[in-house]
Amino acid sequence: MSRIFKYAFVIFxxxxxxxxxxxxxxxxxxxxxAVNQGATFIPWVQFDPTLDGWKDIxxxxxxxxxxxxxxxxxxxxxxxxxxxxxxxxxAAYGLSRFRYGWKYYGNSDIIFFFIAQRILPPVVLAIPxxxxxxxxxxxxxxxxLILVLTSGLMPIVVWLMVDFFNxxxxxxxxxxxxxxxxxxxxFRRAILPLSKxxxxxxxxxxxxxxxxxxxxxxxxxFTEVKTLPAAVVALNGTVTPFWTLxxxxxxxxxPLIGFVFVVERYLAKGxxxxxxx
Amino acid sequence: MASVTFSNIGQSYDLSPDESTxxxxxxxxEFKSGLTYGLVGPSGSGKTTMLNLISGIVKxxxxxxxxxxxxxxxxxxxxxxxxxxxxxxxxxKQMTVFxxxxxxxxxxxxxxxxxxxxxxxxxxxxxxxxTLGKSANKLRADEKQLVSLGRGLVRDDVTAxxxxxxxxxxxxxxxxxxxxxxxxxxxxxxxxxxxxTHDQYEAMTFADEILVMNVGSVVxxxxxxxxxxRPNSRYVGNFIGSPAMNFIRGVVDQGQVSIAGQxxxxxxxxxxxxxxxxxxxxxxxxxxxxxxxxxxxxxxxHISVSDMGSTRxxxxxxxDDIIRAKILRDQPVPKxxxxxxxxxxxxxxxxxxxxxx
Amino acid sequence: MSLELKDLGxxxxxxxxxxxxxxxxxxxxxxxxxxxxxxxxxxxMRTIAGLLDFTDGDMYFNGEDFDVLPTWKRSTSMVYQQFIxxxxxxxxxxxxxxxLRSGLSKAEAKAKALEMIDKVGLSSFADxxxxxxxxxxxxxxxxxxALIRNSNILLLDEPLMNxxxxxREQLREDFRELFTTSKDSVTIYAxxxxxxxxxxxxxxxVMHEGRIIxxxxxxEVFENPNSVTVAQIVNEPPMSVLTAEISNGTFSIGxxxxxxxxxxLVGLPDGDYQAGFRASELTIGSEGDxxxxxxxxxxxxxxxxxxxxxxxxxxxxxxxxxxxHQYISGDKLGxxxxxxxxxxxxxxxxxxxxxxN
Numbered sequence: 003m004s005r006i007f008k009y010a011f012v013i014f015x016x017x018x019x020x021x022x023x024x025x026x027x028x029x030x031x032x033x034x035x036a037v038n039q040g041a042t043f044i045p046w047v048q049f050d051p052t053l054d055g056w057k058d059i060x061x062x063x064x065x066x067x068x069x070x071x072x073x074x075x076x077x078x079x080x081x082x083x084x085x086x087x088x089x090x091x092x093a094a095y096g097l098s099r100f101r102y103g104w105k106y107y108g109n110s111d112i113i114f115f116f117i118a119q120r121i122l123p124p125v126v127l128a129i130p131x132x133x134x135x136x137x138x139x140x141x142x143x144x145x146x147l148i149l150v151l152t153s154g155l156m157p158i159v160v161w162l163m164v165d166f167f168n169x170x171x172x173x174x175x176x177x178x179x180x181x182x183x184x185x186x187x188x189f190r191r192a193i194l195p196l197s198k199x200x201x202x203x204x205x206x207x208x209x210x211x212x213x214x215x216x217x218x219x220x221x222x223x224f225t226e227v228k229t230l231p232a233a234v235v236a237l238n239g240t241v242t243p244f245w246t247l248x249x250x251x252x253x254x255x256x257p258l259i260g261f262v263f264v265v266e267r268y269l270a271k272g273x274x275x276x277x278x279x
Numbered sequence: 280m281a282s283v284t285f286s287n288i289g290q291s292y293d294l295s296p297d298e299s300t301x302x303x304x305x306x307x308x309e310f311k312s313g314l315t316y317g318l319v320g321p322s323g324s325g326k327t328t329m330l331n332l333i334s335g336i337v338k339x340x341x342x343x344x345x346x347x348x349x350x351x352x353x354x355x356x357x358x359x360x361x362x363x364x365x366x367x368x369x370x371x372k373q374m375t376v377f378x379x380x381x382x383x384x385x386x387x388x389x390x391x392x393x394x395x396x397x398x399x400x401x402x403x404x405x406x407x408x409x410t411l412g413k414s415a416n417k418l419r420a421d422e423k424q425l426v427s428l429g430r431g432l433v434r435d436d437v438t439a440x441x442x443x444x445x446x447x448x449x450x451x452x453x454x455x456x457x458x459x460x461x462x463x464x465x466x467x468x469x470x471x472x473x474x475x476t477h478d479q480y481e482a483m484t485f486a487d488e489i490l491v492m493n494v495g496s497v498v499x500x501x502x503x504x505x506x507x508x509r510p511n512s513r514y515v516g517n518f519i520g521s522p523a524m525n526f527i528r529g530v531v532d533q534g535q536v537s538i539a540g541q542x543x544x545x546x547x548x549x550x551x552x553x554x555x556x557x558x559x560x561x562x563x564x565x566x567x568x569x570x571x572x573x574x575x576x577x578x579x580x581h582i583s584v585s586d587m588g589s590t591r592x593x594x595x596x597x598x599d600d601i602i603r604a605k606i607l608r609d610q611p612v613p614k615x616x617x618x619x620x621x622x623x624x625x626x627x628x629x630x631x632x633x634x635x636x
Numbered sequence: 637m638s639l640e641l642k643d644l645g646x647x648x649x650x651x652x653x654x655x656x657x658x659x660x661x662x663x664x665x666x667x668x669x670x671x672x673x674x675x676x677x678x679x680x681m682r683t684i685a686g687l688l689d690f691t692d693g694d695m696y697f698n699g700e701d702f703d704v705l706p707t708w709k710r711s712t713s714m715v716y717q718q719f720i721x722x723x724x725x726x727x728x729x730x731x732x733x734x735x736l737r738s739g740l741s742k743a744e745a746k747a748k749a750l751e752m753i754d755k756v757g758l759s760s761f762a763d764x765x766x767x768x769x770x771x772x773x774x775x776x777x778x779x780x781x782a783l784i785r786n787s788n789i790l791l792l793d794e795p796l797m798n799x800x801x802x803x804r805e806q807l808r809e810d811f812r813e814l815f816t817t818s819k820d821s822v823t824i825y826a827x828x829x830x831x832x833x834x835x836x837x838x839x840x841x842v843m844h845e846g847r848i849i850x851x852x853x854x855x856e857v858f859e860n861p862n863s864v865t866v867a868q869i870v871n872e873p874p875m876s877v878l879t880a881e882i883s884n885g886t887f888s889i890g891x892x893x894x895x896x897x898x899x900x901l902v903g904l905p906d907g908d909y910q911a912g913f914r915a916s917e918l919t920i921g922s923e924g925d926x927x928x929x930x931x932x933x934x935x936x937x938x939x940x941x942x943x944x945x946x947x948x949x950x951x952x953x954x955x956x957x958x959x960x961h962q963y964i965s966g967d968k969l970g971x972x973x974x975x976x977x978x979x980x981x982x983x984x985x986x987x988x989x990x991x992x993n
Contacts, residue, residue: 173720176687179707180714181734181785187708191736195724322770451717451797452673452828459934459945466934466965480801483937483960503937507960521805521939564940564958585809586834586855588872589916589956605940607916607958609977 023252030055030249037245055249059237066242068250071233075213076257077144078229082151083208087201090159095189097160098167099175113164116157124154128221135222142226150218155211159204166200167193202268209261230254280471281347281438283310283333288342290328302328304495305342310439312347315465315472317486319479319518324492326475330441333473335359346438362431363441367448368423372416376407379415380429387434397433404464405429421453428461432468439471446481458484479519491515507562513633516560522592525566526558526630527600536629539598541577544624547636558630563592565626566604569619575627581618595620637663637698637788639684639822645692646679646846653679654690654846661822663788666815668837668854669826670869676846677826681791684824685712697788712789713782717797719774721766727753727777728762734785749784755814756780772803783814790815790823796832801939804832811836830872834858842866859992864910864985873915873943876953878973880911880980887975890950895925898976900991909988912979915943915956922970928953929970935963946971 028043036042036049045051054063061067093116096102097109131150132141140146170193178188216231223229228236234250289298289305298304303325310316318326331337332344335356343352351359371379380398389397402408405425410418415426424445431440445461446454462485465472474485482489483503491499491506491514499506499515510516516524529538531552536543538559545559569576579595579602593604595618604620606612629636644657654676661667669677682688684695686707695702702710713734721730728746731753735745753762756776766774775795782790796804812835815823827833833840833854840854842861850857850866861867868874881888883906888894897904922929930946930953937943937960944955944963948971955971963969980988 171718171720173716173718174722176685176707177714177716177720177722177781178733179687180685180710180712181781182708182711182737184706184708191733192722196722451794459936462936463934463965478800480938487962502962504960504962507940518802521801523802523805562940586831586858588830588834588858588870589914608914609917 026248026251029245030252032245034243034245037243055243055245056253058242058246059250059253065246066233066237068230068233068253071228071230072253072257074144074227075230078147078151078227079209079212081144081148082155082212083205085148085152086155086159086208087205090156090204091163091197091201092189093156094160094163095167095193097164099172113161116160119153119157124217128217131218132221142223144227147218147223147227147229150222151212151215154215154218155208158207158211162204162207163197163200166197166203170196198268202265206262206265210258213258280312280469282312282345283439283471283473284308284345285329285332286343286345288332288339288344290325290332290337291340294340299495301340301495303332306497308490308497310471310473312471313469314487315470315474315485317482317489318473318475318492319477319482319489320492321477323494325495326477326492327443329492330443330473330475333359333439334361334363334441360434360437361439361441362434362437363443364424364427364431364445366444368420368427370415370418370423370426372414374415375411376402376413376415376418376426377411379426380411380433383430383434397435401429401433404432406460419453421449421457424449424457425460425464428464432464432470437470439473440465442472442474444476445474446476446478461485483519491518509628509635510560511635513558513560513630516630520562520564522563522603522605524560524562525600525602526560527597527602529557529559531555531557536627538577539600541597543577543622543627544575545627545629546624547627547629549629549636552629552631552636555631557636559622560628560630560635561602561622561626563603563605565623566602567621568593568604568606568610568613569621572619573621575624576619576621579618579620581613581615583615584612593618637820637822639702639789640696640699641693642696643693644683644690644695646683646688646690647692652846654683656847657693659841659848659851661824663822664819665838666823666825666836667839667841668833669824669841669843670828670830670833671826671843672828672869675843677843678793679846680843681714681793681824681826684789685714685791686710710789711785711787712791713785713787714791715775715778715782715793715795717794719766719771719778719798721774721777721781723766726763726765727758727769730766730777731780731784734781738785749780752780752784755783756810772799772807775799775807779814786820788821790821792823792825794826794828796827796829804829808832808835828869828872830858830870833870840870842869844869860987860990861979862987864912864981867912867979867981867987871914873938873954873956875912875914875979876918876951877910877912877981878951878953880909880978882906882909887978889926889973889975890928890948892950893926893928893973895975898978898991900976900989901978901980904980904988908983910981910983910985912981913953913973913977915954916941917974917977918953918955919972919974920944920955920957920969921972923972924974926973926975927970928973929968932963932965932967932969934965935961944969 031045031051032049033052033054042048057063058065059068061069097113102109102112135141135146174192175188178192183191214231216235219229219232234254237247237250285306285308287305287307289301290303291301318329320326328337332339335354343350371382377398380401381394384394384397402411405428407422407425446458449457458481476482488502489506490497493514499511506515506519510519510524513526527538529536531549534550536545536549536559577597579597581593581595583594585592589608590605591608591612595602595604639661641657641659645655646653671677679688683690722733728749731749732745735749753759756779758773758776761769761773766777796807825836837854840852840857841848842850842857844865850862858870861870864877878889882897882904885897886894887897887901889911928948928950930948933945933947935942935944942957942961944957946953946969977991979990982988
């Protein structure tokens with residue numbers, strides 16, 4: 003009996019979550035006539051699908067072209083996440099394994115320092131960042147936005163990964179060093195293969211936050227490197243028909259869905275059983 | 280306290296009709312009220328299943344469980360009112376030691392004064408009287424485990440106390456101490472205790488009676504002495520005692536046992552085993568070194584000595600088999616080479632296909 | 637290829653972790669470190685491995701300063717108490733790992749690894765991950781990994797501590813054979829168990845509070861512990877140490893029991909002493925000159941022996957009786973003390989006379 007309830011709830015929840023998405027997906031293939039018809043869901047049966055909405059955003063109809071924005075977003079998200087996960091991961095490993103500090107301040111204070119970067123709301127940081135990039139002549143460049151995003155993503159990665167590395171027995175590093183690996187080799191050969199789930203989680207967070215960043219993109223980039231969220235927002239601001247908006251929404255989440263599917267298989271790999279009794 | 284009786288209880292997790300694959304093959308067992316039982320066996324032997332059947336975590340595939348005369352087969356875990364100590368200390372971290380010990384009583388709506396008296400007396404018994412005000416989370420693992428035990432003991436009406444490998448997560452250096460402490464605490468309380476472990480050492484120390492389990496059935500049941508003196512299988516003989524029992528291959532010929540061509544008197548009747556291959560089993564403790572040949576004295580080749588501290592073990596070869604003899608430290612150590620070993624007939628047991636004859 | 641420690645010490649603030657360690661370890665021999673928890677065994681091993689920095693003294697290997705080499709250049713192998721293996725690699729992958737940088741070809745390395753896996757008795761498990769193995773098997777993997785490199789120094793930090801006693805018994809026997817294969821390495825083995833020390837050790841170093849307080853051939857140290865502390869460490873169960881007195885031609889224990897002065901104590905000056913007795917040399921029963929009545933505190937079975945802990949008017953006494961017997965806490969028992977087996981210590985704990993063997 004309780005089982006039926008569980009399944010019923012799961013099915014209900016799935017529909018609840020998928021409904022808006024499927025609505026957007028279906029709408030993106032509709033003609034104006036079909037949209038005005040009222041609620042219809044099944045293509046070919048209830049309405050005749052068309053690619054007009056998609057043509058509008060892919061530059062085919064000449065209305066708008068989101069592909070360059072997509073490429074900008076990919077470049078910026080990829081590098082910002084890569085730098086965050088690489089440097090953040092190394093920093094986290096160091097913070098988990100070695101002791102740093104000065105006087106009373108130790109590793110936990112350094113970790114707090116990292117996470118404290120996230121306390122200030124982005125609005126407060128906008129002007130300093132703007133001036134900083136302006137002086138460095140990095141406004142409206144890929145590199146500028148990558149650096150700014152990295153400063154926001156890295157704390158999350160460090161914070162997640164320190165906790166993760168702390169769960170890996172220290173003896174594994176020691177053992178690798180006893181077996182002839184220097185500390186960096188020990189990290190690469192022995193610890194890194196064990197860290198896949200942690201890296202996957204951090205990467206997912208970094209990519210999602212990076213991809214969805216709108217605020218800094220709006221403030222720090224203008225025409226040359228407009229990112230996808232900024233472009234979609236710009237579309238919203240004009241009199242764009244909403245079948246085209248629906249297409250742009252679906253278009254902008256496709257890479258994320260793809261990424262999560264690829265990374266997901268590293269997530270559930272079962273822990274460290276057999277490392278230490 | 281109550282007795283616990285299994286009547287034709289069997290447990291299968293995959294509902295296979297073949298009983299030989301069951302986690303616990305159909306069995307009748309009685310645990311008498313007030314005694315301590317050790318369930319010992321390797322993982323997968325069915326000992327934890329047996330425990331879970333008693334506590335009610337698992338419902339049996341077939342058969343009935345009785346507490347005294349009451350059929351509890353269908354009762355819920357709470358109704359059965361058993362106390363359990365798990366592998367990992369189960370404490371309420373946010374509470375003090377006092378709060379932890381008082382918890383089962385306050386759930387039962389005991390009066391404040393009664394709870395205080397009871398908790399204080401139990402805390403003294405488990406040796407944590409001084410730490411009552413401390414946060415339970417600050418204790419060492421072995422002390423936490425004592426708190427878990429204490430929570431089982433404060434309830435004066437539990438039917439049985441179940442312990443599931445309670446020493447598993449304790450640091451080895453505190454293990455022996457905790458084992459002795461638990462033994463002292465429960466001694467003479469008249470509690471029915473069922474103690475599950477894979478460690479023979481622990482079982483032998485704790486239990487009035489031991490049930491040795493292997494692949495879903497009880498292979499031998501008895502007091503520690505019985506298991507030591509008369510293991511009914513090779514398995515039990517190896518399992519209990521240190522070093523393990525000696526098993527030497529031999530044959531029965533015309534009603535006489537011989538090993539490596541040397542005749543032996545045994546107290547078991549072997550007349551029905553004409554020509555059969557057998558093994559004779561004897562504990563290393565019962566193999567004295569002799570000066571000369573005599574009845575039931577065999578010649579073996581003494582190949583090495585293992586110094587165990589208070590005792591020494593002589594490793595000897597007879598035919599292709601090894602026979603070990605244990606001597607006390609103050610006894611002289613015989614030279615390597617040929618040696619006479621006495622195998623007293625009353626201590627010799629005969630085994631065929633791993634089972635006692 | 638010897639390892640030389642000169643006045644080695646570690647201080648951490650005001651804590652003295654190791655102090656004045658001067659010792660030379662020769663290759664091809666097994667050195668056993670014995671001592672209680674926190675006596676410095678693990679710290680000494682970690683210092684030798686380069687995982688811990690020392691603050692005083694010098695360390696040389698093969699005549700050259702060892703301190704300048706980082707861990708990964710020292711050619712040391714270590715086996716931990718916990719069974720440490722790479723969880724994501726198979727047994728074969730684990731044993732291969734140390735060979736990755738050895739310059740062997742893939743095929744050679746694999747053949748060598750498989751040979752070692754066979755030697756530790758895991759050939760049928762080569763493709764399993766450590767998580768799928770039992771504790772004893774996991775520790776064998778760790779040992780295979782440590783042995784395969786033929787390191788200059790092999791460190792084993794209580795490798796059997798987390799195993800059941802049956803497995804300990806078995807692996808202990810295996811060790812003697814495994815270690816003989818590493819003739820060129822210094823093998824250092826930490827343990828708290830006298831039987832292990834006596835079985836595997838060529839030399840025994842007793843550690844206490846960060847110092848080596850006695851060293852020598854294991855049996856020699858066992859027979860002639862130079863102090864009460866050493867006697868307690870190398871005897872398991874610990875010796876019972878009772879007050880003793882020699883005056884006017886009589887030897888008395890606890891100012892109660894009197895006997896003639898036993899032969900090995902003749903000629904000592906009158907005065908107060910402490911007398912230590914091994915548990916295996918005290919007996920249950922009331923015979924002879926020195927008998928004492930005690931109350932059983934707790935009794936436990938250890939392998940094939942029963943250990944009885946007693947409160948007596950003279951002091952806390954531990955008796956080891958051969959065979960398996962049942963005693964209940966509170967039982968009254970007579971024990972017999974053999975004065976001729978007394979280890980005599982002066983009041984500050986230094987050995988005066990050992991009874992010899």
